[in-house]
Amino acid sequence: MSSLEIWLAVAQFATLVLALGLIYRPLGDYIARTFTSTKHLKIERGLYRLVGVNGDSEQSWGAYLRGVLAFSAVGVLLVYLIQRLQAVLPYSLGFPAIPEGLSFNTAVSFVTNTNWQSYSPDVTMGYTVQLIGLAVQNFVSAGVGLAVAIALIRGFSRRSTGTIGNFWVDLTRGVLRILLPLSFIAAIVLIAGGVIQNVAGFTDVTTVAGGTQSIPGGPVASQEAIKLLGTNGGGFFNVNSAHPFENPTPWTNLFEILLMLAIPFSLPRTFGTMVGDKRQGYAILAAMGAIFVVSLTALTVFEAIGSGSGPMAAGGAMEGKEQRFGIFASTLFGTSSTITSTGAVDSMHDSYTSLGGMMTMFNMMLGEIAPGGVGAGLYGMLVIAIITVFIAGLLVGRTPEYLGKKLGPREIKLASLYILTTPTIVLAGTALSFAIPAVRADVESTSIWNPGLHGFSEVLYAFTSAGNNNGSAFAGITANTPWFNTALGVAMLLGRFIPIVFVLALAGSLASQGKVPVTAGTLPTHRPQFVGLLVGVVLIVVALTYFPVLALGPLAEGLQ
Amino acid sequence: MASSRGFARPYWVALRYMIVATIALGIVYPLAVFGVGQLALPAQANGSLITDAGGTVVGSSLIGQSFTDADGNALPEWFQSRPSAAGYDASASVGSNYGPENPDFLDEIAARKAAIAELEGVDPSDIPVDALTTSASGLDPQISPEYALLQVPRVAEARGLEESQVHDLVESAIQGRDLGYLGNETVNVLQLNLALAQLG
Numbered sequence: 001m002s003s004l005e006i007w008l009a010v011a012q013f014a015t016l017v018l019a020l021g022l023i024y025r026p027l028g029d030y031i032a033r034t035f036t037s038t039k040h041l042k043i044e045r046g047l048y049r050l051v052g053v054n055g056d057s058e059q060s061w062g063a064y065l066r067g068v069l070a071f072s073a074v075g076v077l078l079v080y081l082i083q084r085l086q087a088v089l090p091y092s093l094g095f096p097a098i099p100e101g102l103s104f105n106t107a108v109s110f111v112t113n114t115n116w117q118s119y120s121p122d123v124t125m126g127y128t129v130q131l132i133g134l135a136v137q138n139f140v141s142a143g144v145g146l147a148v149a150i151a152l153i154r155g156f157s158r159r160s161t162g163t164i165g166n167f168w169v170d171l172t173r174g175v176l177r178i179l180l181p182l183s184f185i186a187a188i189v190l191i192a193g194g195v196i197q198n199v200a201g202f203t204d205v206t207t208v209a210g211g212t213q214s215i216p217g218g219p220v221a222s223q224e225a226i227k228l229l230g231t232n233g234g235g236f237f238n239v240n241s242a243h244p245f246e247n248p249t250p251w252t253n254l255f256e257i258l259l260m261l262a263i264p265f266s267l268p269r270t271f272g273t274m275v276g277d278k279r280q281g282y283a284i285l286a287a288m289g290a291i292f293v294v295s296l297t298a299l300t301v302f303e304a305i306g307s308g309s310g311p312m313a314a315g316g317a318m319e320g321k322e323q324r325f326g327i328f329a330s331t332l333f334g335t336s337s338t339i340t341s342t343g344a345v346d347s348m349h350d351s352y353t354s355l356g357g358m359m360t361m362f363n364m365m366l367g368e369i370a371p372g373g374v375g376a377g378l379y380g381m382l383v384i385a386i387i388t389v390f391i392a393g394l395l396v397g398r399t400p401e402y403l404g405k406k407l408g409p410r411e412i413k414l415a416s417l418y419i420l421t422t423p424t425i426v427l428a429g430t431a432l433s434f435a436i437p438a439v440r441a442d443v444e445s446t447s448i449w450n451p452g453l454h455g456f457s458e459v460l461y462a463f464t465s466a467g468n469n470n471g472s473a474f475a476g477i478t479a480n481t482p483w484f485n486t487a488l489g490v491a492m493l494l495g496r497f498i499p500i501v502f503v504l505a506l507a508g509s510l511a512s513q514g515k516v517p518v519t520a521g522t523l524p525t526h527r528p529q530f531v532g533l534l535v536g537v538v539l540i541v542v543a544l545t546y547f548p549v550l551a552l553g554p555l556a557e558g559l560q
Numbered sequence: 561m562a563s564s565r566g567f568a569r570p571y572w573v574a575l576r577y578m579i580v581a582t583i584a585l586g587i588v589y590p591l592a593v594f595g596v597g598q599l600a601l602p603a604q605a606n607g608s609l610i611t612d613a614g615g616t617v618v619g620s621s622l623i624g625q626s627f628t629d630a631d632g633n634a635l636p637e638w639f640q641s642r643p644s645a646a647g648y649d650a651s652a653s654v655g656s657n658y659g660p661e662n663p664d665f666l667d668e669i670a671a672r673k674a675a676i677a678e679l680e681g682v683d684p685s686d687i688p689v690d691a692l693t694t695s696a697s698g699l700d701p702q703i704s705p706e707y708a709l710l711q712v713p714r715v716a717e718a719r720g721l722e723e724s725q726v727h728d729l730v731e732s733a734i735q736g737r738d739l740g741y742l743g744n745e746t747v748n749v750l751q752l753n754l755a756l757a758q759l760g
Contacts, residue, residue: 314692
C-alpha cells in the first residue's frame with residue numbers, strides 16, 4: 001500500500017471506531033433496559049397468550065435450556081420441511097425441492113446461527129424458502145444467542161436464586177425490541193445504497209456488446225440487514241456481500257461492517273450495566289478491541305504485501321477481490337466477519353494469501369469472542385474471563401472470585417468443558433475427513449478445489465467454520481456431498497448447543513450463590529493487568545490447541 | 561403437572577411461536593421493506609437498471625458485462641471489464657476461489673498477461689493488477705482508472721476516433737473514492753462504453 005492508501009485505511013477504520021463508540025453506551029444500555037424491564041408491551045402480551053407462555057414466570061436454568069433446545073429443534077424441522085416442499089411453494093422461481101442431505105445441512109446451519117451454505121443460492125433457493133425459512137431463522141437464531149448471554153449475565157447479577165429469567169420473554173424482547181427495528185432501518189439505508197428489494201425474478205437484457213444477460217431480482221435488502229445485524233452471514237447470492245446487489249459501494253460495505261459489529265461490541269456495556277459495575281464492561285471491551293485491532297492489522301499487512309506465486313505474478317492480491325473495495329475494505333470486512341460469527345464475505349477468502357487466509361481461520365479458532373456473534377461472543381468471552389480469574393488465582397494466590405461470585409470446582413469444570421468443545425469438534429472433523437479411507441477418497445476427488453496444502457486448508461476451514469458457527473468458507477470446496485452435509489451439520493449442532501448447555505448450567509450455578517464480599521484477596525477484574533491477562537489466556541489456549549494443525553495447512557503453504 | 565406433558569410442552573409452545581414468527585418476520589417485515597423501497601427508492605430497489613438512448617434496458621449500472629465475442633475474445637471497439645470466473649453470467653455469481661499457489665491460477669495470469677500485452681501493445685509489466693485477476697463476484701462492474709487509460713489507444717484506433725477524445729471521456733468517467741476516502745477510484749465499464757457509443 002502507498003502511504004496515501006495507509007492513511008485512507010486508517011481514516012476508514014477511525015470512522016468505524018467512532019461509530020461504534022457513539023453507539024456503545026446508548027445501544028448497550030438500551031439492551032440492558034430491554035432485558036431488565038418488568039413491563040411487557042401490549043403486542044408481547046398478545047403473543048404470550050397466543051403461544052401459551054406466562055410472561056411473568058421465571059425459569060430455572062434447566063427449564064430455560066429446554067426452551068432453547070425445543071425452539072431450535074422445531075426450527076430445524078420447519079426449515080427442513082419448507083425446503084423439501086419448495087417445488088409446490090409460490091415464488092420459487094421454478095426451482096425443485098431441495099434434496100434431503102442439503103436440506104438437513106441448511107436447516108441446521110440457519111438455526112445454529114452459522115449460515116454455512118453448501119449450495120449456491122442463485123440456482124437453488126427461491127424467494128419463499130429464503131424469506132419464510134432462512135430469514136426468519138436469521139432473526140430468531142440471533143435472538144437465542146442474545147437470550148443465552150443475558151441469562152449468563154443474570155447469573156452474575158442475581159443472588160441466591162434458582163432462576164435466570166424466562167427464555168420466551170428474552171427471545172421475544174431481543175427480536176421485537178432490538179433486532180427487528182434496527183433491521184428495518186438498516187434495510188432502508190441499504191436500498192438507498194443500491195441493494196435491491198423486489199420480487200421481479202430475472203430481467204433478460206441484450207447487453208451493449210450484443211450478448212445476453214439475466215439480471216436477478218429478489219427481496220435482498222430485508223435479508224441483508226438481519227444477515228449482518230444478527231451475525232448470521234448467509235448470502236442471498238452465492239458470492240454473498242461481494243455481489244453488487246448485496247453490497248454495491250464502499251460506503252455500504254462500511255455500513256455492513258458496522259451492522260456486524262454493532263451489537264457484539266455494545267454487549268460489554270450491557271454486561272457492565274447489568275452487573276452494576278460499568279468498568280467490568282470496559283475491561284471486556286478492551287480485551288475484545290485489542291484482539292480485533294491486532295488481527296485486522298495482521299490480515300491487512302499480509303494482503304497488502306501480497307506474497308505467494310499468484311499474487312506476485314499478478315502484481316497484488318486482487319484475485320477474489322472487488323475493484324471498488326480494494327485491499328483494506330476487504331480485509332476489514334473479512335476480519336469483522338470471521339471474528340464475529342457472521343461468516344459473510346465481500347472477497348473470496350480461498351484466494352487470500354496463505355497467511356492472510358490463516359488469519360481468517362485463526363479469528364474463528366479464537367472462539368469468535370472479539371467481539372464474537374450476537375450474544376455468543378459475550379458469553380464466550382465471559383467463560384474465558386472465568387478461566388483467567390482461576391489461573392490468576394493460582395499464579396498469585398488470590399481467591400478465585402469474579403464479580404462477587406466464587407468460582408468453585410463446578411464453575412471451573414463447566415468453563416473448561418466449554419473451551420474444550422469446539423476444538424474437539426474442529427480437529428475431529430478434519431481428522432476424520434482424511435482418516436476414513438472412503439471419505440478421504442471422496443474429499444480429495446470431489447470436494448477439494450485447490451491442490452496441495454491449500455486443499456487441506458479448505459477442509460480445516462470448513463470444520464473450523466462449522467464448529468464455531470461462523471459460516472464462511474474457503475469457498476472453492478464442494479461441500480454439497482453426503483460426507484460434508486452430514487459431518488458439518490453435526491459439527492454445527494454440537495458446536496452450538498453443547499456450549500449453550502454449559503453456559504446455562506454456569507448461569508444457574510452462579511445465580512444460586514450469594515455475593516462474596518470484596519477483600520484484599522480479591523483480584524480486581526477491571527484493571528489493565530486483567531485485560532492483558534485475559535488476552536494472554538485467549539491466545540495461549542487457542543495457539544497451543546490449533547498451532548499443529550495450522551502448521552499442516554496455511555502456515556506450511558505460506559512459509560514454503 | 562404430569563411429567564410427559566411437562567416434557568412435550570416447550571415443543572408445543574415452540575411450534576406456535578414459530579408460526580407467529582414466520583408470519584411476522586418472514587412475510588410482514590420483508591413486505592414492509594418492499595413497500596418503502598418501491599415507494600421511496602424504486603430505482604435502487606429494482607436493480608439500478610440503465611437504458612440506452614432509445615429507452616431499452618441494457619443492463620444494471622451495478623452489474624458488470626463482458627465485451628467479447630462468442631469465443632471470449634475481446635472486441636477491440638469496447639473497453640474491457642476485468643476477467644470473470646462467472647463470465648458475467650448475472651444469474652450465477654461466482655469467484656474463481658483459486659488459492660495463491662494453484663498452478664491453474666498461475667497459467668491463467670500468464671495467459672492474460674500475454675493476451676492483454678498483445679491487444680493493447682504494452683509491456684506486460686505495465687498491466688494493472690485488476691486486469692489480470694478475477695473479481696470476487698464475477699460481476700464486478702468496475703476497473704481501475706489505470707486499466708481504462710491503458711485501453712484508450714486501442715479503442716480510439718478501432719473506432720477511428722481521436723485518442724485525446726477517448727482519453728477525455730475516460731477522465732470524465734473516473735469515479736472518485738466514496739465520500740472522498742472509502743475504497744478505490746474506479747471506472748464503470750458499462751457506463752463508459754455507453755458514453756463511448758454516443759461519441760460515435
